[in-house]
Amino acid sequence: MHHPVINKKGEIIASAVTNLDLHDISRAARTFGVGRFFVVTPLADQRRLVDRIVAHWRRGAGAAYNPDRREALATIRVTRDLTEAAAQLAAETGQRPALVATTSRRREGCIAFNDARAMLERGRQLLLLFGTAWGLAPGLVAESDFVLAPIAGPTDYNHLSVRSAAAIILDRLLAR
């Protein structure tokens, strides 16, 4: 999610797309068998940028150089908002996905990783929401169906990149 997310001051912003997010998160998605990786931004020029990067690796020089990368980036879909992403997923799977917000802050009513794993094992479609910049806007977290418990290390420091957080969460939910 590149919007609505917050900046350092807690203001709602639209963040810029980061090239390595596309690569790292799509490679993790493909490794863990995730069906779709939606890149969500209301900025048309940013959506075109993502399309250009994906096209390079799917059909351009990158596809011949690195077929594994092509396969990973094939999971990417670009949408202007979350509603469009959820609708695409519902159309593809025949099921409205549950929206699961991720956050680095502990809060009341989070679901445990095992709860989310159990939902997946029962065939429930989950759309995991990852915030870029300083994280998902509080309103978006409040509107989601579930909030996943934060990743807890043995320290009180918790400032993982969105790439690292996505990799760990997919591993916890989908590893054999």
Next chain:
Amino acid sequence: MHHPVINKKGEIIASAVTNLDLHDISRAARTFGVGRFFVVTPLADQRRLVDRIVAHWRRGAGAAYNPDRREALATIRVTRDLTEAAAQLAAETGQRPALVATTSRRREGCIAFNDARAMLERGRQLLLLFGTAWGLAPGLVAESDFVLAPIAGPTDYNHLSVRSAAAIILDRLLAR
């Protein structure tokens, strides 16, 4: 490790340092309570580059802008080879660390994540080796004390970035 690693053809190379590796892996290291993150490269200009990046975030404009980032990058040490990294760790901890290679390929004699966790719980110092480019040189893997089992998702695709692999492995070994 930026040397000895292999390229796409399996040849031994020295890879270039990637800025986001420093940020992502140091943030994961700090989150999971890892003492040191050694960036190993025989190329003097690359070591100077890492020192410059770290100095920006530890003492320069970055330190005031983002103190959390400063704290993460404080785990970084730059060395010219693995021997120097292991010696520094031995001097700091009073214990020769066990060298634990990580790899995406399944092979004979790997140790399980639980085995490595148990070693850490017994107070053993581990120096985890992560390869950039197409991975650690086979000779380096053969010389390590242990080889950690590869990360297995539910698919046969296994092409995580070094940033994602490091995050998942630290989580598996050190999460509460």
